[in-house]
Amino acid sequence: MRYIVPVRNNRLVFIAILVLACVGSAGLVGCAERDGIEPPIFDRARAFGLLKRQVDLGPRCPGSEGHSKGAEVIVNALKPYADSVRTQDFTLKLDGRDVKLKNIVAHFNPKARRWVLLAAHWDTRPIADYEVIAENRKRPIPGANDGASGVAVLLELARLFKERAPKVGVVMVFFDCEDYPGSMFAGSKRFAEALPESASLDGKPIRIDYGILLDMVGDKDLRIPKEGESRKNAPDLVDTIWKTARELGYERHFPNEFGSSIHDDHIELIKAGVKCVDLIDFDYGPWHTLGDTVDKCSAESLGVVGEVVARVIYSEKENPGD
Numbered sequence: 248m249r250y251i252v253p254v255r256n257n258r259l260v261f262i263a264i265l266v267l268a269c270v271g272s273a274g275l276v277g278c279a280e281r282d283g284i285e286p287p288i289f290d291r292a293r294a295f296g297l298l299k300r301q302v303d304l305g306p307r308c309p310g311s312e313g314h315s316k317g318a319e320v321i322v323n324a325l326k327p328y329a330d331s332v333r334t335q336d337f338t339l340k341l342d343g344r345d346v347k348l349k350n351i352v353a354h355f356n357p358k359a360r361r362w363v364l365l366a367a368h369w370d371t372r373p374i375a376d377y378e379v380i381a382e383n384r385k386r387p388i389p390g391a392n393d394g395a396s397g398v399a400v401l402l403e404l405a406r407l408f409k410e411r412a413p414k415v416g417v418v419m420v421f422f423d424c425e426d427y428p429g430s431m432f433a434g435s436k437r438f439a440e441a442l443p444e445s446a447s448l449d450g451k452p453i454r455i456d457y458g459i460l461l462d463m464v465g466d467k468d469l470r471i472p473k474e475g476e477s478r479k480n481a482p483d484l485v486d487t488i489w490k491t492a493r494e495l496g497y498e499r500h501f502p503n504e505f506g507s508s509i510h511d512d513h514i515e516l517i518k519a520g521v522k523c524v525d526l527i528d529f530d531y532g533p534w535h536t537l538g539d540t541v542d543k544c545s546a547e548s549l550g551v552v553g554e555v556v557a558r559v560i561y562s563e564k565e566n567p568g569d
């Protein structure tokens with residue numbers, strides 16, 4: 248059977264095609280005007296599971312059993328998604344004994360010409376010095392927010408970068424020994440001092456445009472003001488991140504407020520010439536106490552930070568100014 252389209256219908260088909268073509272091209276123009284690539288969905292529940300997974304190991308303070316297991320968990324969580332994973336190993340004398348430490352470095356999108364560095368510390372504090380009862384102050388903190396939260400967001404972002412490659416390369420660094428009294432920021436110091444070698448890919452240096460550090464981003468009541476050193480050293484990047492957060496409807500969590508200056512791992516990167524923003528919610532009641540537990544954190548908070556960082560990365564172009 249042959250179906251003969253009546254003339255009138257032919258005209259309708261023609262009009263329909265014309266309309267579709269217009270809508271289609273308008274859509275294309277719209278796409279071209281938008282920056283970058285649509286990020287894949289950030290799985291909040293998975294990120295929260297990764298936070299829990301770390302806390303379940305017990306404290307990850309240098310020299311502890313949880314510490315060596317913690318590094319393993321991170322490396323194994325990265326392997327299916329990263330193009331390369333390696334560790335930067337070093338030994339430090341902590342409280343009179345030699346302790347093995349490691350920064351974990353992973354690369355995504357190895358052919359990229361420019362790179363963004365994403366970082367978080369993975370170790371936890373060996374003492375709960377803000378505990379009220381003196382006896383408790385000697386115990387290590389669980390580090391759900393202060394340690395596990397930033398790592399969890401990065402590990403879920405790793406899955407996104409594998410699912411859909413951004414236009415820029417991403418080098419992720421998980422710093423060790425951020426929170427050891429007397430040797431604070433030892434991991435980031437070691438990494439920053441050894442740049443560009445410490446961030447290199449297959450022995451070749453990479454061009455890092457900027458860095459974003461995540462620290463204490465899991466608080467249920469998430470509020471990240473614009474940290475002082477970030478504003479001073481990377482004002483444009485601060486603007487971009489907070490503008491992105493506003494566009495996503497997260498102004499409540501990224502208020503347009505000036506936070507105080509915080510000594511954190513980003514300072515070491517800044518000293519080494521990498522402009523870097525620290526996303527940190529320093530207003531956290533259980534900070535450096537035994538109460539820094541999973542129930543104080545939420546999947547939603549990890550999701551907010553993850554989505555904002557993802558949007559920033561996926562909006563990047565291959566070459567700045569393109």
Ligand SMILES: [Zn+2]
Nearest residue numbers: 372393426535
């Ligand atoms: Zn801390």
